[in-house]
Amino acid sequence: MTISRPARKAAPAIAVAAIGALAITGVAHAGLDDTADGRDSATRGDVRAPVAPRGPETQPAGSRAKPNILMFTVDDMTVGDLPHMPNLNRLVVRQGTRLTQGTAPTPICVPARASLLTGQYAHNHGALTISGAGGGFQAFEDANTLPVWLRKAGYETYFSGKYLNGYGMANPRYVPPGWTGWRGSVDMSTYGFYNTRYNINGKVVTRSAHNSDVLNGFTTQVIGNRAKSRKPWFMWTNFVAPHHGGRQESDDPSRNLVKTTMPAKRDRNTFRNVGLPNDPEMWVGGGSPWAPASSSKAFRSAVREANQQRLESLQSVDDAVGAAVRKLRRTGELKNTYIIFTSDNGFLVGHHNRDGKLVPFDRSLRIPMVVRGPGIPRGRAVSTATTNPDIAVTIAGIAGARPGRRVDGVDMLDYWRSGTDYDRPVPIEAYPVKGGRNRIYSGIRYGRWTYVRLPGGKEVLFDRRTNPGETRNVARRKGNAAVLKELRRLDRGYRDCAGTSCPQASTFVPAG
Template sequence: MPAPNILVVLVDQMRRDALSCCGDPNLRTPHLDALAARGTMFEAAVSTFPACVPFRFSLMTGAFAHSRNVPALGYRLSPAERTLGEAVAACGHATAWIGKWHLYSAYGVTGGLTLSQAARTPVPASHRRGWQRWLGFELRNHYHDSWIFEDDSPRPRRLAGHQTDALFDLAIAHLRGRPRERPFFLVLSVEAPHPPFMATPAHLARVRARGPLRPRPNVDVDAIRFFPPEWYEPTGPAGAVDPADRDARARVFTANMQAWYAMIEQIDDNMGRLDAALAAEGLREETIVVFLSDHGELGGSHGMLGKAQPWEESCGIPLIVAGPGIAVGRRVGLPVGTEDLFPTLVGLAGGREGGPGLDLSAMLRGGPEPDRAGVLLEFVLETRPGRDWHDATWRAIRTRRHKYAVQGDRSGARPWLLHDLAADPHEQRNLIDDPAAAATARALHGALMRLLDATGDDFALAPAWGLPGRACVPP
């Protein structure tokens, strides 16, 4: 049987259950629902380090972010790393990358460039190895003023219209002009629905026409004390929102969440266009399609916005795989982390890669779920000013049923969260101080320590639950 084509669609800041097939009443995603129905959906997939840069590092290398001390923002991928593109190319696939890269640190703490300057700064070939066709950019975070670089050209080309539509246009054009002599491996990386939430008027009107938002049970708008500067009023930048002004908080929150949902519906419409293009090219039955996000969006859950937290709205990501040989209509409850993606994608391409993650390609083709105690979640390093390094760091273990987290402290991380995900799927009851849950907490703390040891993580733990502390050096 010839090797399949593989098409990966990577979106940014879409949480796992933001799909109509997962019961979210605030949007309609018929094309993604159809993809899930004809393939396999992972119900416990997580972004190990729920932020843009570290997710991309682990996707590209298969390694944990803590293995290179990757921060939440501002990291440049070393040319010495073996990349996903190189590994798949070695399987005989023609590789291509279209869209956001965010591994060259052309913007942020270390780059010293504005977003506009970063958008027009090329990523050198030495820092994007393995991608034989390149139509990419570092990052933009603006949907009506986006630029791409084609292969090694130093001059950027402006994208016409909304960035999401334009990037899908490029992917469709690539499918039509693809190399015919070997299978392709294409990654389409779009920035949506990352803020600023710039939805098209048509998609925004569609969401608003359904009436008021129906938020998750754990959404607490009154508890939100900070709106990111990229969040918008209905007619422009929100600026500083007075925490005491409940009406202003509610107005800004509603406008932005409606636009976030509208951007996901725009992605779904484009997934329909992409599927139609595959069918028109005779590729639908020869192509494995993978849809996923780099992390979620809290969207007011637990009184917070954005990502970088261990709760499911932040770390839970959609992961759907469909195509030739993939089990149809399967729902997988196995916890899956970012580090599993590299070996799994290479496995689907016909190769084999080692590393800390699991190759789930055999399972996707109908095999049994592997045994796994749980997956590691982490926030490794914060480099942005005004944020306490110790308080920002945390580690967690996510099992099928529980999540247990410890939070950084100058004398070693201490117990922070314990949730029973079966009884409390929205994580509204923290059991960390519940005497009845102490035995569970102790067992999970021990399992977390073993995960830290197994992955070479030097994260320090204070003594807890009758267990000794852990020094900042792997044993």
């Protein structure tokens, strides 16, 4: 699959026709509420024609013509973890907008991060999975990515933390194109949490502190150093927490059951009294090919401990968010800086009897996503879906940069500012973890519906409004025949889309 592949001219017509039909069948006007976990609460109003939203502010405020952009990403954070981060909630969520339908179209590390760098779906950027064919750092062509576009638009660009899986194993001094300042962690030390090796602009050094604290220092240092610069900057700080890693400790469960992460020492056991989420799909099996029928008592206990440590590991990330916002305020740059916080993919912690990701359930596909900045409403929740590819395209739009690739995502800034929520089709897909260019599933996420098609032809349809836990496959219900037909059509039209043949703003329909 190549970046230069011609767009399929028939796809936009397919998409428009399908959306019209979906409006009739009730798919297009099904919206999601803005509760803490974004579960559906009621069907929205009548469908109207797609309309471009008008944001409350067309130019960013601040002393520069162009704003700074600070993006924090974490690894494997679930939407259920968001309430446990006090600095993030106080300084970003309450001062900005929570995007309740943040979505990872391919919910696993490498393709998600490559989408953040390219604005493309996995089948176009080619970094499909973790290792093997189409997997890891070696599968990704990074000569023409977001930082390259931003540099051409006059930005300084800075990166620190985890890059793509496998980075640095062949050449630990390699610095990807486009970055003014580079502080990438070198695999496999990335997952050790302590004594991580970093490539700092071509020189490899080891830092003994917990890597979230090291990235905290890198971030605030850049903010301080650039405070008097006339150039705007983009910085991406990419934490490995709450991904599993680190050494085995006395209170860890057996790794034959689950793998755990490593919190900073000051945060160990601070969440010992916090239980697992109380979601309808917790420890519920069956209903789809991805939900084991049962789970053992030992596995459930191990998942509870692993989840505790995940929350504890996020506290040092939360410290870093707080330190960055305070530094921006002290330097006078806060009002002229967009702050974006998100995860690469979601994660299941006992949902559907699983611990992990990549499956097409809500808790795997949906990711925490928050934005604060010029013109972004305070204290709002927006249910218009924003994907990993959209983030790259939106950042380029904020910066006035021209993407050097045919991007699949949409500039979402006006939608984040808008008072209207929109439904949109989002193509989803996944590939084998250990390598392979053939999908293990494809599908469409649209409003209340998730449609998935497996290679053998089996279809799964979830109605997240009536069954938010996604424990029932309703593909064979007669009443869903029209919905199923149109979702099939969308899947066929978008499965191999590229550029403008992917769902664009013209496919957005006001949700109510």
